[in-house]
Amino acid sequence: MVVSVSPPVAAGPPAHRGRARTLRGGGLVCAVALLVLIMLVSLWVGSKSIPFGSTWSVLWHNDGSADAVIIHDQRLPRTLLGALVGAALGLAGAVMQALTRNPLADPGLLGVNNGAAAAVVSAIAFAGVTTVLGYVWFAFLGAAVASVVVYLLGTAGRGGATPDRLVMSGAALTAVLQAYIGAVLLIEPDTFNQFRFWNVGSLSGRRADVLVQVSPFVAVGIVLALLLARPLNVLALGEQTGKALGAHIGRTRVMGAIAVTLLCGASTAAIGPIAFIGLAVPQAVRILVGPDQRWVLPYSMILSPVLLIGSDVIGRILNPPEELQVGIVTAFLGAPVFIALCRRRKLARL
């Protein structure tokens, strides 16, 4: 496998390198602008049409009018949650792929998504939980337990958690959990009827309470993940070289696993399992900016919420007042772009 730790252009003359950095920095600024824009659109667009001018003024002065209530109680938390969860999914995916050095690794691979799903199914079926707020803690617990089990299984004695082992133990636990979920759903049709809507992944009906519950976890996860950019770059050189360069490989892996669990557990708890973003956005970002994690991580963190919130907006306006779940729109919007990118450019390997 071809591995390069720094972007290919770094080998060029200094002037060229500087220009590439300016280009990437400029791109990042544009991406942030795009994110802000799309968040504004998400506040503005909805089943009740509110003119943009009053959306803007009501946003800053909560005057208690009907419009203000809609925007502050529904659209604002929903948009912020989309931004938070999107960022978390993108980062988790990027870290996961770098950690396992497997481009097919999605954040669900550590068993996080299925651990959360299994816990939610149990909560619905056996504890009679029916609210999104009730799901959150079960989902978190399931995600944490699952990722600890996968990590322990993947930790082979001498070599530490090697990527292949992590992948295999993640796949094994995922299969067991899916079997459990499938069995419960087939035995309890009522549970299935509730679960099928959670399982699609949706932002609808999420209020400020969910946002408040998950944001501390996401915040810690984001800081942790961004701190890992340099160590992950070294990890890409392979175990031997990494060690020779003085990297703490074991520590990087543990920190990475913790970051992924926090980010992915929180987002799955908040809006249900959404696999595609974490898998595809980091992949697409690597095609655009090269393999340097110092760029891949921030880009993934900014572009993922653009895709998530954008999909949510489209899902809302396609067929009002009904909504198309964001998980479905994300895949239909993101996949063609992703496929086109894969066809056109030279592929950056991990």
Next chain:
Amino acid sequence: MTAIEERPVRVRRVSLRVTPRALVVGIVLAVVLFVLSAVSMTTGDYPLSVLDVVKTLFGFGDAGTDFIVTTLRLPRLLLAVLVGAALAVSGGVLQSLFGNPLGSPDVIGFTEGSATGALLVIVLAHGGSGEVALGALVGGVLTALAVGLLAYRRGLQGFRMILVGIGVAAMLTAANSYLITRASLQDAYAAQAWLVGGLNGRGWDEIWPVAIAVVVLLPLAFGYGRRLALLEMGDDSAKGLGVPVERSRAVLLAVAVTLCAIATAATGPIAFVALAAPQLAKRLARSAKPALVSSALMGALLLVASDLVTRLVFGEEGLPVGIATGAIGGLYLMWLLSNQWRRNRG
């Protein structure tokens, strides 16, 4: 890992390289498969002795036993063996071609394509089981063709194909979820049951296509197995060693896709066999090479064992076998991994 011993065996003009451990693993798997099949044929709501079963198979049983053996248990067992072997070989070939243990047909969209085909038939046309199988077959093959065409760019490159497959799989999964949320609860429930994959209510009609596919395609895959090991060394090395790279890859891909699509059409997407069986076989044989024959045996074994367990635990027509393959295969793989873990510690 110990060094792999290989011994050349030469019978007149045919020579083979044999790895003793792989051979032993293959024989043990075959024996266990045979024993489990015997157990599976004799256990159930009406226990039979082995002698009864053998007599009936040769046409000397009474009408009651004959019905149980040839109408209920034998087709079920045969289907489990055939589908297990087909899925395992399909997974083994794809994992090796893509050089990635996750490159199994469930990950790169072929299975999702079959599911979409079947769901369309269930939800929109309310079709019977024959139509559903046809829908699954068409869906699977069309998806594979789409992935191949989208990924084609001066030849098929494994890595690009995986990525395109993931994109296509995401869209199809979304479409499947959409169909399930839009369907009536009854249709959605039927769809969910199909999606788990099972052997319940399948008879000889479902067996023939799978049997023909396995008889024709498995030897072909085994024959190309050596080339698979060479292809794993990279295109340039393989070319240097005289392997027609593009053609071999196209043939192997076609074989894997067809096996997977036909097996899925017969039973629904049975989870994890395609992913786990080659990995389990590889780990047991402690070989770095793709071991297609033992993978096939392992796949058949996994499915027969899972079927037996579901029948014993949940009753004769209880839960679908797809529930158990994930649980049994997953637990077995976890056990193997944790065993290696302890060995390395100790």
